[in-house]
Amino acid sequence: MAMKDPYEVLGVPRTAGDAEVKKAYRRLARKFHPDVNPGDASASKRFQEIAAAYEILKDPKKKERYDRFGDTGEPPDAASGAPRPGAWGAGPFGDASRTSPFGRGGGAGGGFRWSGDFSDLFSDLFSGTGGGIGVGEDEDAAANLTIPFRDAVLGGTVSFSARIPRRCARCRGTGRAAKAVCPACHGSGALVETESLSVRVPAGVDTGSRIRVAGKGRTENGDLYLSIAVEPHPYFGREGDDIVAEVPVTVPEAYLGAEIEVPTVRGPVRARIPAGTLSGQRFRLKGRGIENLRTGTTGDHYYRVRVIAPTVQSEEGRRLVEALGKLYPRDLRAELPRGL
Numbered sequence: 001m002a003m004k005d006p007y008e009v010l011g012v013p014r015t016a017g018d019a020e021v022k023k024a025y026r027r028l029a030r031k032f033h034p035d036v037n038p039g040d041a042s043a044s045k046r047f048q049e050i051a052a053a054y055e056i057l058k059d060p061k062k063k064e065r066y067d068r069f070g071d072t073g074e075p076p077d078a079a080s081g082a083p084r085p086g087a088w089g090a091g092p093f094g095d096a097s098r099t100s101p102f103g104r105g106g107g108a109g110g111g112f113r114w115s116g117d118f119s120d121l122f123s124d125l126f127s128g129t130g131g132g133i134g135v136g137e138d139e140d141a142a143a144n145l146t147i148p149f150r151d152a153v154l155g156g157t158v159s160f161s162a163r164i165p166r167r168c169a170r171c172r173g174t175g176r177a178a179k180a181v182c183p184a185c186h187g188s189g190a191l192v193e194t195e196s197l198s199v200r201v202p203a204g205v206d207t208g209s210r211i212r213v214a215g216k217g218r219t220e221n222g223d224l225y226l227s228i229a230v231e232p233h234p235y236f237g238r239e240g241d242d243i244v245a246e247v248p249v250t251v252p253e254a255y256l257g258a259e260i261e262v263p264t265v266r267g268p269v270r271a272r273i274p275a276g277t278l279s280g281q282r283f284r285l286k287g288r289g290i291e292n293l294r295t296g297t298t299g300d301h302y303y304r305v306r307v308i309a310p311t312v313q314s315e316e317g318r319r320l321v322e323a324l325g326k327l328y329p330r331d332l333r334a335e336l337p338r339g340l
């Protein structure tokens with residue numbers, strides 16, 4: 001198919017700079033995204049044109065080639081590894097694998113749902129300009145939200161109140177009303193509103209994830225982007241999709257081997273430690289970690305055993321431990337260096 005003029009598609013002049021191109025793309029992509037226009041074939045087609053146009057104009061080499069030769073790079077453009085026009089869903093995650101913007105509220109429900117496609121679209125938008133949220137998009141708002149570890153790992157609904165600068169309705173954000181300073185916003189064009197919101201957090205979000213709350217931006221057309229931080233847990237640690245923790249065991253358990261109860265994020269799991277286990281040894285419970293939002297795979301639970309010496313002092317204890325001392329065949333520190 002012949003491709004349309006990308007400048008025309010994005011509605012920007014040929015002199016448009018990166019920021020202007022990106023802003024136009026962002027505005028149009030949101031407007032025509034299939035998720036917000038379910039079943040609308042013309043919107044879908046338009047969206048593909050927009051994505052294809054942006055593919056060219058965001059890439060200095062492709063842009064130059066287009067400007068000079070009118071070449072849209074079709075067909076194959078495999079060499080650059082860039083997603084083909086219309087195939088943006090397969091694009092590389094690149095920088096954005098750390099961030100997981102969740103899908104737009106689809107359909108009539110207006111809630112939000114996870115959408116891998118959207119993550120690509122937004123990751124692309126977010127990765128460019130220093131990770132700013134809603135850069136150049138004055139209808140959106142941004143806020144930070146700290147959520148409990150439990151909700152991040154298992155999913156949940158988090159309620160919070162956000163202070164959102166809303167475009168002043170009286171002056172429509174101009175700051176002027178009836179040729180004077182707008183009395184409602186005193187000329188700033190915005191009024192800060194505190195709103196109580198609750199957001200469904202999908203299981204697996206992490207610090208750095210972003211969640212979009214549709215329709216809660218500066219205007220009713222804009223969205224609120226939440227930058228998520230996860231509270232640390234006093235016991236469970238997190239490394240990507242894996243959980244790491246430590247389990248204390250007694251000397252007899254370590255020496256003889258034992259079946260112990262290991263706490264995991266979804267409740268205790270019985271596990272065997274083998275005879276002769278040493279302090280610091282690490283064991284894995286496969287699939288007991290965190291479900292990855294993107295891949296749907298589940299991480300593992302790693303627990304490190306810490307062998308604890310008995311602390312009760314008694315005559316009998318002394319005898320037992322002296323006997324225990326005979327089980328060490330040689331000086332444990334014999335092979336350590338004596339210094340530098």
Ligand SMILES: [Zn+2]
Binds near residue numbers: 168
């Ligand atoms: Zn005003």
